[in-house]
Amino acid sequence: xxxxxxxxxxxxxxxxxxxxLASVSTKNKNRALxxxxxxxxxxxxxxxxxxxxxxxxxxxxxxxxAMIDRLTLTNSxxxxxxxxxxxxxxxxxxxxxxxxxxxxxxxxxxxxxxxPIGVAGIIYESRPNVTSDCAGLxxxxxxxxxxRGGSESIDSNIAIHKVITQDIEKFGIPRSAISMIDxxxxxxxxxxxxxxxxxxVVIPRGGEGLIKHVTEISKIPVIxxxxxxxxxxxxxxxxxxxxxxxxxxxxxQRPGVxxxxxxxxxxxxxxxxxxxxxxxxxxxxxxxLRGCQETRKILKNIKTATEKDWYAEYLDxxxxxxxxxxxxxxxxxxxxxxxxxxxxxxxxxxxxxxxFLRRVDSSCVYLNASTRFTDGYQFGMGAEIGISTGKxxxxxxxxxxxxxxYKYVILxxxxxxx
Amino acid sequence: xxxxxxxxxxxxxxxxxxxxLASVSTKNKNRALxxxxxxxxxxxxxxxxxxxxxxxxxxxxxxxxAMIDRLTLTNSxxxxxxxxxxxxxxxxxxxxxxxxxxxxxxxxxxxxxxxPIGVAGIIYESRPNVTSDCAGLxxxxxxxxxxRGGSESIDSNIAIHKVITQDIEKFGIPRSAISMIDxxxxxxxxxxxxxxxxxxVVIPRGGEGLIKHVTEISKIPVIxxxxxxxxxxxxxxxxxxxxxxxxxxxxxQRPGVxxxxxxxxxxxxxxxxxxxxxxxxxxxxxxxLRGCQETRKILKNIKTATEKDWYAEYLDxxxxxxxxxxxxxxxxxxxxxxxxxxxxxxxxxxxxxxxFLRRVDSSCVYLNASTRFTDGYQFGMGAEIGISTGKxxxxxxxxxxxxxxYKYVILxxxxxxx
Numbered sequence: 068x069x070x071x072x073x074x075x076x077x078x079x080x081x082x083x084x085x086x087x088l089a090s091v092s093t094k095n096k097n098r099a100l101x102x103x104x105x106x107x108x109x110x111x112x113x114x115x116x117x118x119x120x121x122x123x124x125x126x127x128x129x130x131x132x133a134m135i136d137r138l139t140l141t142n143s144x145x146x147x148x149x150x151x152x153x154x155x156x157x158x159x160x161x162x163x164x165x166x167x168x169x170x171x172x173x174x175x176x177x178x179x180x181x182x183p184i185g186v187a188g189i190i191y192e193s194r195p196n197v198t199s200d201c202a203g204l205x206x207x208x209x210x211x212x213x214x215r216g217g218s219e220s221i222d223s224n225i226a227i228h229k230v231i232t233q234d235i236e237k238f239g240i241p242r243s244a245i246s247m248i249d250x251x252x253x254x255x256x257x258x259x260x261x262x263x264x265x266x267x268v269v270i271p272r273g274g275e276g277l278i279k280h281v282t283e284i285s286k287i288p289v290i291x292x293x294x295x296x297x298x299x300x301x302x303x304x305x306x307x308x309x310x311x312x313x314x315x316x317x318x319x320q321r322p323g324v325x326x327x328x329x330x331x332x333x334x335x336x337x338x339x340x341x342x343x344x345x346x347x348x349x350x351x352x353x354x355x356l357r358g359c360q361e362t363r364k365i366l367k368n369i370k371t372a373t374e375k376d377w378y379a380e381y382l383d384x385x386x387x388x389x390x391x392x393x394x395x396x397x398x399x400x401x402x403x404x405x406x407x408x409x410x411x412x413x414x415x416x417x418x419x420x421x422x423f424l425r426r427v428d429s430s431c432v433y434l435n436a437s438t439r440f441t442d443g444y445q446f447g448m449g450a451e452i453g454i455s456t457g458k459x460x461x462x463x464x465x466x467x468x469x470x471x472x473y474k475y476v477i478l479x480x481x482x483x484x485x
Numbered sequence: 486x487x488x489x490x491x492x493x494x495x496x497x498x499x500x501x502x503x504x505x506l507a508s509v510s511t512k513n514k515n516r517a518l519x520x521x522x523x524x525x526x527x528x529x530x531x532x533x534x535x536x537x538x539x540x541x542x543x544x545x546x547x548x549x550x551a552m553i554d555r556l557t558l559t560n561s562x563x564x565x566x567x568x569x570x571x572x573x574x575x576x577x578x579x580x581x582x583x584x585x586x587x588x589x590x591x592x593x594x595x596x597x598x599x600x601p602i603g604v605a606g607i608i609y610e611s612r613p614n615v616t617s618d619c620a621g622l623x624x625x626x627x628x629x630x631x632x633r634g635g636s637e638s639i640d641s642n643i644a645i646h647k648v649i650t651q652d653i654e655k656f657g658i659p660r661s662a663i664s665m666i667d668x669x670x671x672x673x674x675x676x677x678x679x680x681x682x683x684x685x686v687v688i689p690r691g692g693e694g695l696i697k698h699v700t701e702i703s704k705i706p707v708i709x710x711x712x713x714x715x716x717x718x719x720x721x722x723x724x725x726x727x728x729x730x731x732x733x734x735x736x737x738q739r740p741g742v743x744x745x746x747x748x749x750x751x752x753x754x755x756x757x758x759x760x761x762x763x764x765x766x767x768x769x770x771x772x773x774l775r776g777c778q779e780t781r782k783i784l785k786n787i788k789t790a791t792e793k794d795w796y797a798e799y800l801d802x803x804x805x806x807x808x809x810x811x812x813x814x815x816x817x818x819x820x821x822x823x824x825x826x827x828x829x830x831x832x833x834x835x836x837x838x839x840x841f842l843r844r845v846d847s848s849c850v851y852l853n854a855s856t857r858f859t860d861g862y863q864f865g866m867g868a869e870i871g872i873s874t875g876k877x878x879x880x881x882x883x884x885x886x887x888x889x890x891y892k893y894v895i896l897x898x899x900x901x902x903x
Contacts, residue, residue, distance in 0.1 A: 086820065090843060171865060175854060184876050185846070267876050288706060288877040309899040316901035402504065424894050425508060428603070436593060436897025445902070446893070447589055458602050458685050458890040459706040460878040472876045475864070476842050479854025481727040483734035484863070 070250065074258040077246050078186070078213060078265035084241035085185045085211035091239050093160040096207055099238040100156035103231040104149035107199065110230045111145045117226035118195065125219050138193045138220055148199045148227075151450060155203040158449040161467045162209045176478040181471045183209030185267035188259050189452075190215045190281055192273035195223035199231055201272075202245045204452050206235075208470035211244045213259060213266065217273075218251040225249050260285040268460075272453055275380070290460060292453040294380045295325030296406040297438045300397040300423065302414035303334040307341050309435060310413040311348055316437040317411070319352045323382045325454060326409050326441040330377065330387040332397045335361065338390045342366055345388075354384045361390035377404040394419040398426045405429060407456050409438040409463075430456060430463035488668060492676040496604070496631060496683035498661035503603045503629035506662045511578040514625055517656040518574035521649040522567035525617065528648045529563045535644035536613065543637050555611045556638055566617045566645075569868060573621040576867040579885045580627045594896040599889045601627030603685035606677050607870075608633045608699055610691035613641035617649055619690075620663045622870050624653075626888035629662045631677065631684065635691075636669040643667050678703040686878075690871060693798070708878060710871040712798045713743030714824040715856045718815040718841065720832035721752040725759055727853060728831040729766055734855040735829070737770045741800045743872060744827050744859040748795060748805040750815045753779065756808045760784055763806075772802045779808035795822040812837040816844045823847060825874050827856040827881075848874060848881035 068076075107114070118140040125135050161181050168178040187210050191197045198214055205212035216224040228247040236242060248255050260269060260281065269289045271281040282289050299317055301310045317328040333341055342365045346356065356362075357372040366388075376387040377400075391397045394412070401410050411433035412423040424432045431441045441463060443451025448466040455461045461469040486494075525532070536558040543553050579599050586596040605628050609615045616632055623630035634642040646665040654660060666673050678687060678699065687707045689699040700707050717735055719728045735746040751759055760783045764774065774780075775790040784806075794805040795818075809815045812830070819828050829851035830841040842850045849859045859881060861869030866884040873879045879887040 086844065086846070089846075169865065171863070175858060177864060182846075282704065286700065288875065290877075306899070312899065312901055320902060426504065428504070428507075428600075429892065431893045431895060433895045434897060436895055436900040437902050439902035440593060440895065440900070441893075445589070446595060447587065457706065459708075462890055463893050472880055474847065475849040475859075475881050477849060477851045477854055477858065479852060481724070481730065482854040482858070483730055484738055484855050484857035 070252060070254055071258050074248065074250070074255055075262060075265070077243070077248070078259065078262050080243035081186050081211040081213050081246045082265040084243040085183065087239070087241050088206070088211060088244045089162070089183050089209045091209070095238040095240070096160065096209075097156040099206065099235045099240050100152045100203055102234040102238070103199070103203065104152040106230045106233060107145055107149045107152070107227070111142055114145060114223065114226045114230060115140060115142070118223040120222045121220050130219065134193055134219070138195070138223070140195055140223060144196060148196050151196075151200055152203045155207050155450055158207065158467055160207065161471050166473060173482050174480060175482055178476040178478070179473050180476055181468070182474050184470060184472050186211045186213060186265060187470065188213045188215070188266045188269040188287065190256060190269065190271045190273075190277065192217040192277060193220050195220045195227055197272055198224050198227045198247075200450065201452060202231055204450060204467065204470060206240070206244065208467045210470055211246065213246045213248060215248040215256060215259065221249065221251055257284060260287060263287050270453060288460070290453070290455050290465065291457050292325070293456040294406045295327070295408040295454070296330070296378065296380050296404065297326060297328045297408050298330050298332055298401045298405055298410045299328045299438065300332040300391075300394070300401070300410070300412045301334065301337065301341055302394060302412055302416060302419050303336040304416035304419060305334075305337060305413040306415060306435075307337065307344070310341065311344055313411065313413060313435070313437045314345060315348055317439055318349065318354060318386050319384070320439060322384050325380075326438050327382070328386070328438055329379060329381050330389065330404070332389050332391050332400060334394075335390050335392055338362070339365055342388070349386065352384065354386055357385065357387045359389040362388045380406070394422055398423060402426075402428050407458075408454065409433065409441040411436060411438050430454070488670060488672055489676050492666065492668070492673050493680060493683070495661070495664050495666070496677065496680045499604050499629040499631050499664045500683045502659035502661035503601065505657070505659050506624070506629060507580070507601050507627045509627070509657050513656040513658070514578065514627075515574040517624065517653045517658050518570045518621055520652040520656070521617070521621065522570040524648045524652060525563055525567045525570070525645070529560055532563060532641065532644045532648060533558060533560070536641040538640045539638050548637065552611055552637070556613070556641070558613055558641060562614060566614050569614075569618055570621045573625050573868055576625065576885055578625065579889050584891060591900050592898060593900055596894040596896070597891050598894055599886070600892050602888060602890050604629045604631060604683060605888065606631045606633070606684045606687040606705065608674060608687065608689045608691075608695065610635040610695060611638050613638045613645055615690055616642050616645045616665075618868065619870060620649055622868060622885065622888060624658070624662065626885045628888055629664065631664045631666060633666040633674060633677065639667065639669055675702060678705060681705050688871060706878070708871070708873050708883065709875050710743070711874040712824045713745070713826040713872070714748070714796065714798050714822065715744060715746045715826050716748050716750055716819050716823055716828045717746045717856065718750040718809075718812070718819070718828070718830045719752060719755060719759055720812060720830055720834060720837050721754040722834035722837060723752075723755060723831040724833060724853075725755065725762070728759065729762055731829065731831055731853070731855045732763060733766055735857055736767065736772060736804050737802070738857060740802050743798075744856050745800070746804070746856055747797060747799050748807065748822070750807050750809050750818060752812075753808050753810055756780070757783055760806070767804065770802060772804055775803065775805045777807040780806045798824070812840055816841060820844075820846050825876075826872065827851065827859040829854060829856050848872070
């Protein structure tokens, strides 16, 4: 069979499976998730063997150390994957929740009901744990998923997929509800991204390059986790001690993640006092500072930030710093250079806070707290499938509810329109 | 200036205006809408003169009578446009509504707040009233709009746009918040559909061809009102009298709209009794019937329905009919051939109703009522900008709330992540 026909057949089966999965009871979905977790633990040796093949091949190809680390599975990482599935089983089922209901003067009863989206195409890079994480979230939210991981983790992904799908039919869930494209040919992704009759939404998980590529060619709606260029603005009326703690936390605690800050803005009235203190606490962990002209008048021996720095997602121990005239300049700067992810203000002034929170056009805006909290668990939503930086359908942490859409159910007694 | 630069400049200004409009008070938005309505009435002569130019040109080009009717404005149609704006002023402002709020164990207070999407690109065909309808809905929901109507109504659109924007600055709303692309060159649309840095969502309003074209080339999320292939299923346990009334209403009351039915499915156990009655009530209004083999055994002198008929959106006095074995066949048929718009079952049987309402994967599913109710006003949502047949962001009637997204506002007291 041609590659295209093979993929389309798989997608059609995933669509059919989604019709079945949409009606599976919460109890059976949870039992399936528990069985999937169990299967991962029971078959960990098999998974590790397959993973070793991927790792060996990655080393042969000379992939980076960071890449190989992301690719490598261990018993403890497999345990985490199983634990992840169990925790999803413990989350509230979003399907069939009545979001609102009302009655019309003609007696029609209208219910707005949460339902699964249908089929989600998940396109990801080297981390093999994404396979079970995404499969679990899609299953619980009643969606079929079609998984397409990176070619460097292909053997690990096939192994994990085989293991987690082996028992789900016992719970009334078709195996095609968790489908995997095991063809590394790039054309397979193109077929997927054009199959709007079978796939309802595409969620790319990975770096900027992957997301740009997917958005460029997809004919299906894409929910993007684009990038995290997050800001902390230290206002004229900031509690500077808190500002220092928050800056340290947001930059240093885990610099490689999307909700870490990349740029710090500081009001000119407090820059002279704040910046030297910031410099001294960031020196120890080895943070490289890059400043605007005004910043460099205060911190004379740091690098100059260029226009490129204001757009940069460093994901590293680097921080760009800019002195601003007031909260309005900070807001405009963030709306111009930021990625609409997470941005924070530290201030005791209500007016500045209100202005910032209302006018910064990002998925999450913080007052006096670290941007590092943008996360499904931290928000109390449970495991997340990504952080949306788009504005359509979902914004910020996307968990089970965001993997659903709704339908209107209208109950009548013979009403016709006059 | 190059066409591309000119359009991009306009879009950048619309984006800037959206930042301002997002903070305009409800009171000022409503006063602006009232002023827009007033201006339409005061300048109706000017608008009618410009419209006459479009109509004359359409006649010269030999456009269809239906097209010329859609294009033609009258005093009464201008009054309707003004009335539309006033009614939008009367609707509840969706912006800044707190959708949910909760507190985390660490003291963080999280609020999920409804906010405007930003900039909406509206691409439409010949009806000039869309200009003021969409401008009003976008303004009330805090979004800038960039309007691009059909070339055949260009003079009317420019006139309406000029009139409705002339006074809005008095209420703190930049004129660029209602922008219009007055260049009929098709390349202008391509520039718009690629400008993802300025435009947040695209809403095409028009026929299948327009929507396909826009979806094909857009790099911006598109909310589609694709087509309405709606069904009525008459179950074995239907009240046949109600079924007849509903069928008549859903097909005949206004056949040219998307929520009229195109196909009727009937359970084999009642077909013999129901179909001759249906035939007799649909003969008078001149409905052409096209049936499957089983149908034609009962109604011998009607045409045969081909595979193409099951997919057809007639928008006309034509009805395809098919006899099915049971509710499951009806559900599968609708999910295969329908357009996920509106579908109804007539039955007194709870099990069949539940099955149908749960498993039919359409934006609106009806029990014992006409599909003609799928409409913003009929649902009590107010004026609509379209009916979404997609599953991402919005489904079914899209009114002010659906023109918004949300953001998370997180209030802290110095919290950092450990």
